Amino acid sequence: MRKNVFYLLVLFFVLNSCTTEEFQNENPTIEISQKDPLSAKQINAEINQSLKSNGSFSWSKTSDHFLWSAVFQGNKVASIGFGSSQKDFDRSLSSNSHEIQNEILSVIKQYEGKEESRILITSDPFLNQIDVVIENQETIIALRRMKTIRYLEPGDYHYFENENKLNGTAKSSGSSSGCGFESEALNATDYTSVTPNAKVPWAFTKHNIPGAWSYSTGSGVTIGLIDSGVSSDQSLLGSSFNNGASSGRTITKKGVYVDSVWPWSTDTDGTNDQCGHGTSMASVMTAPRNTTGLPVGVAYNASLIAYRAASNVVLDGYHEQNGVKTAFTELGNTASVKIISMSMGHIFSVGKIEDGVKYAYSKGKLIFCAGGTSTSFTNFVGVIFPAWMPETQAITGVKEGTSNQKCDVCHSGSEIDFTFQMERGSGNSVPVAGYYNAQTKYVGGSSVATAATAGIAALVWAKNPSWTREQVLTKMRQSATYYPAADANYGYGNINVLKAVQ
Known part of the structure; x- marks a missing residue:
């Protein structure tokens, strides 16, 4: 018995002391006890149980x-993040990223029995991250033994889509995915008028934003928006971006989303919002102080770079996750961008998006993400990804006159950093410019709270253009309800924007 134990210990030591090259050359046999894959129903059941x-x-x-x-x-x-350590995500800072990637591809080629051209889908130019095709379970096991693998995840598993097919409870309607093109007439009690002929949403007044405009309007600051794009039929977010009291700024629209069921497809579908959500976020942040009678944005003189990175707010699948990752890295590399706002997410982490967020943060960007808005299925979830990351500021929506009563569909939790009042006793939310010219609508949830807070940050930074990200955040915290002691579930609460820019 002792001899058998000794041999097992020696074998364990030998296997674990092999270099990557030795491991690859030996191509050890891997024993598999379960050879048939689990069904989507079984996979979702285990995910749900863990959640x-x-x-x-x-x-x-x-x-x-x-x-x-x-x-x-x-x-x-499969999506693979690699590096010499868990912090080794930036390809430009990795002296051996090329060698590590080749080692990984060599292991995959050996266990898959295919050439690299049939394995590698994409290799990120900025991140230590690749997407590959894997068929064999042995390949997964072999890769997980490599110390240079930071994460190995499914790259195109549609959790929400499968949940809806199985139970009819997730992503079951346009509203649950944040989409909608409807026009709504605004109640006169939900706005005030301001020159030259714009509407100021009631929520702005609650945060002293109109008073703050005497000190700052966002001029000189560029915000990056990662969402579903911006409507080509709303001229205030296009050719009339400089309208009324808004001038000297630019709006740039980019498209990185590929609308295809095939992961290897690369043709993007343009910049136009085909959901409606991104248009609403752009409006609440930067809509001009206009002459057309539509709602104004928080930072009405800030510039905007808007990315169509996904089809809707639920980042479910390869192209949506890849689009968001790409948007974060490109905005990270855009020197003029100081602030990034994203009101989309997932209920568990996605490695490539996490890398993208870290990359943008490493470039000095101030990142705001939505804390979460419930669907019928996700109402048990706390703060969602990537808002829970330390590199982001998590925002949620609260009811009028409070800092600690979340809106009926909003999430809360210890990761929340700020709140924004966006739900009235009447049930009405925040007025914004609609998808089409001359139209308006109401937008709620943590989405509009996030976009509005990003706009507030632009006002603070424009007032203090030499400040760092941390100085801007400190001022926002000092001007909020609960400073200096953050609330357990609502962070620093509501920001008094007038105080923040004085």
Whole structure:
């Protein structure tokens, strides 16, 4: 018995002391106990159990068989983050990123029996991240043994889509995915008029934004918006971006979303918002102080770079996650951008998006993300990803006159940094310019709270153009309800914007 134990210990030591090159050359046989993949129903059931029991789910904590099953059920696409350490995400700062990537691809080629051209989908130019095709469970096991793998995740597993197919509870309507093109007449009690002929939403007044405009209007600051794009049919967010009291600024629209079921497709579908959500976010942040009788944005003299990165707010699938990652890295590399706002997310982490957020943060960007807005299925979830990341400021919406009563569909939790009043006793939310010219609508949830708070940050930064990100954040905190002691679930609460710019 002792001799057997000794041999096992020696074998363990030898296997774990091999270099990557030795491991690859030996191509050891991998024993598999479960050879058939789990069904989408079984995969979602385990994810849901983890979310409800632990409040979180991570691919890294699952078994090899479970991870392979999800890769298999998701077009056999895997997303790999690599590096010499968990912090090694920036390709430009990695002296051996090329060598590590080649080692990983070599292992995949050996276990898949295919050439690189049939394996590699894309290699990110800025991040230590690749997307690959994997069919065999042995490949997953071999890769997980490599110390240079930071994360290995399914790259195209549609959790929400599968949940809806199985239970009819997720992403079941346009409203649950944040989309809508409807026009709504505004109640006269929900706005005040301001020169030259614009409407100031009631929520702005609650945060002393009109008073702050005497000190700052966002001029000289550029905000990056990651969302579903901006409508080409709303001229105030296009050719008339400089209208009324708004002047000397620019709006730039970019499209990085590929509308295809095939992960290897690369043709983007343009910049136009085909959902309506991104248009609303752009409006509440930067709509001009106009002459047309439509609602004005918080930072009506700030410039805007708006990305169509996804089809809607639920980042479910390869092209939506890849589009968001790309938007973060490109905005990170855009020197003029100081602030990034994203009112989209997922209920568990996505490695490539996490890398994108970290990359943009490393470039000095101040990032605001939505804390979460419930659908019928996700109302048990706390703060969503990536708002829970330390690199982001998590924002949620609260009811009028409060800092600690979340809106009926908003999330809260210890990761929340600021709140924004966006729900009235009447049930009405925040007025914004509509998808089409001369139209208006109401927008709620943590989405509008996030975009509005990003606009507030632009006012503070424009007033103090030499400040760093941390100085801007400090001023926002000092001007909020709960400073200096943040609330356990609502952060620093509502910002008094007039105080923040004085």
